[in-house]
Amino acid sequence: MGKTSLEDIIKVSIELKADYNNIIKNNNIELEISTDSRDNFNENKLFLAIKGEKFDGNKFALETYNKGCRYFILSDKEVKLPNDALVFYTDDTILFFIKLAREYRRRFNIPIISITGSCGKTTAKELTHLFLSTKYKTLKTEGNLNNEIGVPKTIFNLDNSYEIAVIEAGMNHKNELLRISEAAQSNTVIINNIEPVHIAYLGSIENIALAKSELFNHTKENADAVINKNTNCTDILKKEAEKNNIKNIIETDIKEIIKKDDNTFEYKGIIFRHNLIGDFNLYNILSALKAAELYNADLQKCADILSSYESQKNRMQIMNIKGCNIINDCYNSNPTALKNMLKFLSQRRESKKIAVIGDMLETETENSSYHKEIGNIINELKNIDTVIAVGNLSKDIYDTINCEKYYFEDSESSIKKVTEFLKYDTAMLIKASLGMKFSLIIDAVKNI
Template sequence: MIRKTLSEVASMIKVENDVTAFADRKIAGASINSRNIEKGQLFIPFKGERTDGHRFVEDAINKGAGAALWQKDVPNPPLHLPILIVEDTLIALQELARSYRNELDIKIVGITGSNGKTTTKDMTTNLLSEKYKVQKTEGNYNNHMGMPLTILSLEETTEIAVLEMGMSGRGEIDFLTRLARPDVVIITNIGESHLQDLGSKEGIAEAKLEIINGLQEDGLIIYIGDEPLLHNRLKSYEGPATVKTFGRTRLNDLYPVEIEQLDNGSKFKINLSDTEFILPVLGTHNVLNSLAAIAAALHFNVSFENIKAGLAKVRLTNMRMEILQGLHGEKIINDAYNASPTSTQASIELLANLPGYKKKILVLGDMLELGPEEEKFHFEIGKSICAENIDAVFTYGRLGSFIAEGAKNIFSEEKVFSYGEKQPLIEELKKHVDDETIVLVKASRGMQLEEVVAGLQ
């Protein structure tokens, strides 16, 4: 992590006050949360609509913070404390991260996409860690505030950082990639998330492609070649980077030649090796995510033997294809971290194709941020469910009710259940499960469907 004296920090960002009295005081790392500040960290307060972090500066320093930033327009700065007065604390955080990143001798892998960013980040980190010292974006620190904090957490001895880049609108990934200056960029896919902000999938594709803007010379672009919105834009790319594609079809540089769905993951082979890989994560879509990670690993000369070892150790963040057991012996796939039409279709396909269960039940909730056609998207999801492979559909939420309406075109009404509250859903669901049942739970994060999962345990 960043380790500097205050005089060194003052040389990296524009500071408005004289820090001579505290010039030799050291900071180690940075935090925006005064409640869990760690010894030596630089505390960065922000002015919000409801609260002002500057109120907690003195408390943070008393708890062990090495120093704190202070925004110039906030009155009464505690000049008796080690503070650095700046024009804007967010901009100062970003500029400090930019300066620190430029000091580091490190390779960066930047990852974006509508779905699968975090999964691909975790997989890429695993594969590269077989050969290098690697750090990654923790949690959801993937935006204009989180990425600077991630960069400031990087150790000087780290060889590769795997950074997730999220967005809600145009220009955000452009900022992040220019800050990180990646050597490899991965675009996992183009889905419907952020249609509300960007208006069309074409707009989403353009926003995701901003990640190329910060790519270093002689870098590598990895993208899903099955996506026409990306392929049509990148097939004529004439920049200095190398371009590699991954996907289902043989038109890609990297593709699976065999996939076998296991009870707790997937077994597969790829076109570039005879190695048989075991991925302890469910879903063909996650095999595809692993191909992007493999392409990045090969770029950094990780052997297939090490790639195999790295994939076998993959463990995803909670609520992403998390396999649990219920009170009645039923298996539960908790995929309630997030949802879009693309990722929901992939989860439904996974459940339909899983072997070894007599009964398969879907629990689906609202998919958010889909714009003016959100009701149509939900209805179409319901219509697409295969009644031959799924035994019952439960939905939750206002938009979830449109999934139920679509499903009634396929299923008899006694197999479709729609609820506006979770507890009645849980009570009815319990009547349908036993030790030969598997239940998949999927919705956008805001729907908190992990509460349904907890109700079954």
């Protein structure tokens, strides 16, 4: 991870009106940041305490001191350290981290592309990185580091060897992307889609669009916006982009892609082949291609490299167990993504089709019925033979569907039934929100 300077720490401390307990004698010190007390520490490393719902980094400050750490950013003034420790006390250490990342980002005169959306943002990020890497050394968000802690960590991975960066930005509450936007200071913002994801927290699809649009804040001069014309609330997205002085607004339209077959399409006269499943992934590819064009990557080279791309772990991966083709998509779930995957399952050629479905968390409100809608969609598709529903919310799916069906309260109790359907010439979709722990099901079928 890149280093912050004591000068930047003092600058942010003044901005946030933080307290610190010592006289600063040398502002030119460079310090590596750690948010994990389990790391190795020395006098050139700073410990930034993150306080979450289940943990409090402040409680481990003394432990890091005993390992050799002498610089601290804490939120609990009750934590007292020996006199040779320099401690900055601030109400919000995550905001402090974000602003430190902002200062670090300003050291690099390179473009940053920030990507958000309700569905597919990780795939869009990976594809954007893939295409841009044909021309530039490109930094990208690793894994799921797309929140208020993960984005600063990614920015601190910048060094002088990188020519461009692709940042994935996620949220489930208002103002998260506003804060993230300050760290990224993007040159290009891509909003892939607006769907009813995290609607339980945000209340409406319009509020989701406004929350996603927060990423337009703090953009660089002459920034670009890439917006999916085929999604919800594009009028809100464009209005918010314009409000933030983004004049170059590019609307992607799926009609720009000429589909040849399930794994081949034509774009601007060039044939692209890919291994992604479902037509919905064409939107992710198109967003990435627009970014490639903005930064003058060769489209033919993008086409050449796309054929080598494979889906990320637990995202639309197909594996064969005992002759059954399992579609492992258990990283996350929402109404739009689940509908897309059910449609994909229904169109497969296997003689028997099984859907193992868990709760879509953070979706239902007092007035919504997304799980019942999923049940109705399964009935309309008709050729899904069996559904195994898992979780409290998925009871609504179970109660609505007409096909062969089974219900379980949790993933672990469903495993025995799932394994009974691992048979030749069968396709099985396994999909749920991450909190449903469907990885237990995946691990179990892999070990059969």
